Amino acid sequence: MGRAEFGRLLREVRLRSLLTLENLVEMSGVSVRAISDMERGQSLPRQATLGELMGALELDEDERRRFVEAAARRGQGATGRVPRQLPPDLAVFRGREEALATVYGLTAQVAEPGGHVVVAVIGGMAGVGKTTLAVYWAHHVADHFPDGQLYVNLRGFEDTGHPMDPAEALGGFLAALGVSDLDIPRGAEERGALFREWTASRRMTVVLDNARDEQQVRPLLPASTGCLTVITSRSQLSSLVAVEGARPVGLDVWTREEALSALAARIGEERYRAEPEAAGALVELCGHLALAVAIVAAQVSVTPGSRYAWSCGNCAEAGRCWTPCRPVPAESTSGPCSRGPTGPCRRRQPCSSGIWPCTRGRRCRRRRPPHSRASACGRPGGCCGS
Ligand SMILES: Nc1ncnc2c1ncn2[C@@H]1O[C@H](COP(=O)(O)OP(=O)(O)O)[C@@H](O)[C@H]1O
Ligand SMILES: [Mg+2]
Missing domain, CATH: 3.40.50.300 (P-loop containing nucleotide triphosphate hydrolases)
Structure with a gap:
């Protein structure tokens, strides 16, 4: 109902104002396609577009109210809903x-x-x-x-x-x-x-x-x-x-600069600047992989006040954090990281526990990081790689 009603209203007011579609496009800055879609009842304007149309049409208060009400009736009635299914946007999006x-x-x-x-x-x-x-x-x-x-x-x-x-x-x-x-x-x-x-x-x-x-x-x-x-x-x-x-x-892994900027965004500029060398070593050990940087940053963030150079020590001691893996052709049945027809597997994914540093209890050689009560491990063979 909202779309059809809004479309009718828009067309009615435009014609009454003796404006052609092109005139309204020019005066409002809204595209010809968008306006004709609206007039045919196929879409409704977003807030900013609605404002531009109402401004161009020089509506009085009463008409403005009718426009706003009709546009607000999106998603009701037989013409269907307007779905908004996207997961939330990442506040710390960096690079790319x-x-x-x-x-x-x-x-x-x-x-x-x-x-x-x-x-x-x-x-x-x-x-x-x-x-x-x-x-x-x-x-x-x-x-x-x-x-x-x-x-x-x-x-x-x-x-x-x-x-x-x-x-x-x-x-x-x-x-x-x-x-x-x-x-x-x-x-x-x-x-x-x-x-x-x-x-x-x-x-x-x-x-x-x-x-x-x-x-x-x-x-x-x-x-x-x-x-x-x-x-x-x-x-x-x-x-x-x-x-x-x-x-x-x-998409490939981040550049070093992108990885550093993502780490800084997650752990905070102040903390990042306090240990720039450790930050560089960490993103290197993460192979500049976004997921690895996110996990490492989360680990650093849950130990506030501690230095994070210890993380590098643990990771380096454990071997490589992240080893590379390529996407596979769809026809491969052996899964994305197995040794399939594309040649030797080159993995790049977190250890199966999904936790970094590894917290796998008895199998790990635990040691306490300096200035922190959290435990970390240096499991031989690579705490993060698999
Ligand atoms: N551009 C980015 N900026 C900041 N963090 C990112 C970015 N891309 C990915 N990440 C982080 O890396 C993690 C893995 O990303 P994701 O998109 O799930 O990878 P994929 O879909 O390729 O498996 C996410 O949790 C996200 O927080
Ligand atoms: Mg994904």
């Missing part, structure tokens, strides 16, 4: 300038006249920052996608070994769009068709996180040129690039 330039460039291609559906695949090893980048990106371009954001973790590489069935993901999406339980078909194909129908005239972001392979994501791709789909995967999903024209965005 190059990747961000690429993805913002891709965003600009969405809904270009005569354009194609935009699908991006963020690939890279576990812990490198794929999900974080996808979520950051989707939040920062949310204004361009007034019909909302869908997000699902497809559990492609979780220990459970049970990637999510695409039909289940589609069921969740349809429900989030406002389709009632009774109207959601049973079969995966029917669900896929209904999903494409529901997204056909919408402008939204769809984040398919942690995808196992192409088969898992294909049924979840909207066909609308107004939608942006962002997939993250440890696999390269090369056939999606070849067949669907998906754009690959490769």
Whole structure:
């Protein structure tokens, strides 16, 4: 109801003011596509856009109130909801300038006249920052996608070994769009068709996180040129690039500067500056991997007041913290870090306990870090590597 009502109101007031669509575009700075979508009842304006339209139309107080009320009725009635499924944005997001330039460039291609559906695949090893980048990106371009954001973790590489069935993901999406339980078909194909129908005239972001392979994501791709789909995967999903024209965005570990800036953001500038050499050694031992830096920073943060040079000592004594691992082709059945057809495994992931420094009790040679009551270990063979 909100969209249709707002669209009617907008068109009525524009015509009464003797403005063409182009006049309103020029006076408000809002794009022609956005205004015509609104007038056709296909989308509602965000706060800033609404302000620009009301200003350009020189509405009196009463009309302003009607506009605001109609725009606020988003998500009600038969036209569906505006889902907001993204996980929270990371406050300490750092680095990734190059990747961000690429993805913002891709965003600009969405809904270009005569354009194609935009699908991006963020690939890279576990812990490198794929999900974080996808979520950051989707939040920062949310204004361009007034019909909302869908997000699902497809559990492609979780220990459970049970990637999510695409039909289940589609069921969740349809429900989030406002389709009632009774109207959601049973079969995966029917669900896929209904999903494409529901997204056909919408402008939204769809984040398919942690995808196992192409088969898992294909049924979840909207066909609308107004939608942006962002997939993250440890696999390269090369056939999606070849067949669907998906754009690959490769992520590698941070540069040293990025890793240091991320460490400083997490432990605080003051603490970082107090031991710059230890900070350098720590990020080096973390292999500049985002996940490793996050874990190490958390460990340092929970021992306030202590020096953190001890962390390096422990880590160095234990061997390498993080050893590298490459993404594997989707056809590999042996899992992302096993010695598969791509050659010798080059792992880069935390020790199986997931805790750093390792707290594995009796198997570890424990020692207490200076100035701290927390225990750390120097387990031979590498407390963090595996
Ligand atoms: N750009 C970034 N800035 C700060 N921290 C990051 C960044 N990217 C990743 N991280 C941190 O690293 C951890 C692993 O990132 P994640 O996106 O989950 O990796 P992946 O999806 O590649 O496995 C996250 O907990 C996050 O806090
Ligand atoms: Mg992830």
